[in-house]
Amino acid sequence: MADINPREAYDGSSLTDIEKGDALREKDDIPSNSPTPAGSIADPTSKEIGLNDKNQETESQPQVNISDWNGPNDPDNPQNWPTWIKVYHATVPGLFGFAVTFGSSVYTPATADIEHQFGVSRTAAIVGLTVYVMGLAAGPIFSAPLSEAYGRKVVYITSSPIFMLFTLGAGFSQSFASLMVCRFFAGLTGSPALAVGAGTSADLFVPRQRAVVTSMFLAAPFAGPSLGPVVGGFAAQYKGWRWTQWCMEFVTLAVFIMSLFTKETFKPVVLKQRAKKLGLKLPPGEAAVSAKAMKSSLVKNFFQPLHMLFIEPIVFLLSLYTAFAFAVLFVFFAAFPYVFQRPPYNFTISQYGLTFLGIGFGVLLGALTGVLIDRVIYQKQHQKAVARGEQHAAPEHRLYNMMFGSIGIPVGLFWFAWAAQTGCHWIVLVIAAVPFAWGNICLFTSAALYMVDVYGPRNAGSAIAANGILRYTLGATFPLFTVQMYQRLDTGWATSLLGFLALLMLPIPYVFFKWGPAIRKRSRYPVVM
Numbered sequence: 001m002a003d004i005n006p007r008e009a010y011d012g013s014s015l016t017d018i019e020k021g022d023a024l025r026e027k028d029d030i031p032s033n034s035p036t037p038a039g040s041i042a043d044p045t046s047k048e049i050g051l052n053d054k055n056q057e058t059e060s061q062p063q064v065n066i067s068d069w070n071g072p073n074d075p076d077n078p079q080n081w082p083t084w085i086k087v088y089h090a091t092v093p094g095l096f097g098f099a100v101t102f103g104s105s106v107y108t109p110a111t112a113d114i115e116h117q118f119g120v121s122r123t124a125a126i127v128g129l130t131v132y133v134m135g136l137a138a139g140p141i142f143s144a145p146l147s148e149a150y151g152r153k154v155v156y157i158t159s160s161p162i163f164m165l166f167t168l169g170a171g172f173s174q175s176f177a178s179l180m181v182c183r184f185f186a187g188l189t190g191s192p193a194l195a196v197g198a199g200t201s202a203d204l205f206v207p208r209q210r211a212v213v214t215s216m217f218l219a220a221p222f223a224g225p226s227l228g229p230v231v232g233g234f235a236a237q238y239k240g241w242r243w244t245q246w247c248m249e250f251v252t253l254a255v256f257i258m259s260l261f262t263k264e265t266f267k268p269v270v271l272k273q274r275a276k277k278l279g280l281k282l283p284p285g286e287a288a289v290s291a292k293a294m295k296s297s298l299v300k301n302f303f304q305p306l307h308m309l310f311i312e313p314i315v316f317l318l319s320l321y322t323a324f325a326f327a328v329l330f331v332f333f334a335a336f337p338y339v340f341q342r343p344p345y346n347f348t349i350s351q352y353g354l355t356f357l358g359i360g361f362g363v364l365l366g367a368l369t370g371v372l373i374d375r376v377i378y379q380k381q382h383q384k385a386v387a388r389g390e391q392h393a394a395p396e397h398r399l400y401n402m403m404f405g406s407i408g409i410p411v412g413l414f415w416f417a418w419a420a421q422t423g424c425h426w427i428v429l430v431i432a433a434v435p436f437a438w439g440n441i442c443l444f445t446s447a448a449l450y451m452v453d454v455y456g457p458r459n460a461g462s463a464i465a466a467n468g469i470l471r472y473t474l475g476a477t478f479p480l481f482t483v484q485m486y487q488r489l490d491t492g493w494a495t496s497l498l499g500f501l502a503l504l505m506l507p508i509p510y511v512f513f514k515w516g517p518a519i520r521k522r523s524r525y526p527v528v529m
Helices: 017-028 049-060 083-105 108-118 122-138 140-150 152-171 176-204 207-238 242-259 267-277 286-311 313-340 349-354 357-387 400-421 426-505 508-521
Strands: none
Touching: 083 122, 083 152, 083 176, 083 207, 083 242, 108 122, 108 176, 108 207, 108 313, 108 349, 122 140, 122 176, 122 313, 122 426, 140 152, 140 176, 140 426, 152 176, 152 242, 176 207, 176 426, 207 242, 207 313, 207 349, 207 357, 207 426, 286 313, 286 426, 313 349, 313 400, 313 426, 313 508, 357 400, 357 426, 400 426, 400 508, 426 508
C-alpha cells in the first residue's frame, strides 16, 4: 500500500486546529537561549506578572483532543506503541483465528465414530463440519457492527466464552440434532474473533507495513484447518469423538486468557475512553451516534457485500477464485480419509490425520512467500512510485503473489490425483499437498491486499466480507458431495476435475494485472486510481 504524509499516517487524520495553533506558537516563540526583551510578557520584571503566570500555566497544560489524536506522536495511538506490544496485540487475533478454524477440521476424523454412535450416514456425519462453517460465514454480519460501536476487545472477550459454551454443549450432546445445533452456534459465536482480527491489524500498523502483517495473520486461519485433523485423529482414535471438542476448548481457553491482557485498539473507542478517563465531556448525542452507527453498519455489512459481489467484477472473480481454492481444502477433509484409509495404504485415523502436515508446511511456505514478495518486489515498486511523486504503487503490484500461487494449485491437484490413482508411496501424496496449500494462501493473501488497495478503507471491508461469504459457503457445501464424487469418478479423475477447474481460473490474476486500471475505472464504487 501507499506511503502517506507523516501527518496523515495515523488513520488519515490531518492537523487539528489545536496542532495548528501549537505550530504557530512554536514559530513565533523566542529561542530559550536568547535574551528576553524587557517588558515582554515573559519578562520577570513585567508588571502583569500574575497574568503572565496564568497564561504560562494554561499553555503548559497538555491539550487533549477528543475527536482525533494529539499529533503524530500521540502515545495513545496504537501505531505508536512499542513494537513488542503491537506484535502481542496482533498475535492474539491470529491465534483466535487459528483456534476457530482448528475447530472446523478437528471434528472430521471423528465422523466414523459419530456415524456409529448416532446411527447416521457418512454424509450426515460430515454435516457437523458444514453447519460449523456456515456459522463462520454468518458471524461477521453481526460482529463487525459490534466492533465499530464498542471496540475490538469487547468482541474478543465476550464472543470467546460463548463459543466455548457451545463447544462444551457439542461435546456433551446426547443426540445428533443437539450436536448439529451446538456446532452451528459454535461457528457463529467463534467467527467474530476471526472477523475482527483484520481490523485490529489495521489499527496497529500503517498501510505500508500491512503486507507482512497480513501474510502472518492469514497463515493462522489456514494453519488451523491443517493441524486440526492431526490432533483430531489422535483424539478420536484413542479417546473418542468427544475429545475433539475438548481439544477445541483447551486451545481457545489459552488464547482467551492471552486476550485479557490486551488493550483497545479501535481509534474512536480509544478516544472516547480517554475523554471519559480525563473527565471531558463528549459531544452531545455521542451515545446515540454509536447506536445509530451500529445500526447503519449492520445494514451495510449485510447488503453491501452482496451488492459488491454481484456488480463488481474484481470482487466477484477474486472471491470466486479464492472461494474455490478454499473449498478444495475442505474437500480434502473428506477425500484424505477416503484415499488413505483404503488399500493400498490402510491408515488408521491418527495416521491419516498426520498426512495433513503437508498442507501445514505449504501454508508456512505461503506465508513466507508473501513476506518475500513484499520485500523484494512490491516495496521496490512502491519506492519508484514515490520517486515519481505518486502516493502509492498501482494496486496491480499486489498480484505477484497470486500469479505465482495460481500455478501451485493445479500442480498440487494433478500430482495428488495420479499419485493416488497409481498407488504411489504415501509420502508422494503428502508432498503433493504442499504446492496446493502454498498456492492457496498465496492466492488469498494477494486477493485481500489487492481489494484493500483498490477500494480503500471505506469499502474494502465490504469487499473482504463478500469474499468471506462466498468462501465459507463453498467450503461448507463441497465436502457434502466429495465422497460420492470420489466413488463415481475414482480418485484420479475426481481430483483432476478440481485441477481442471483450477486451470480454468488460473488467468484471473493475469487479467487484472494487465487490464486492472481499465476495470477499476468502470467500478460503481470509489476506487484508488
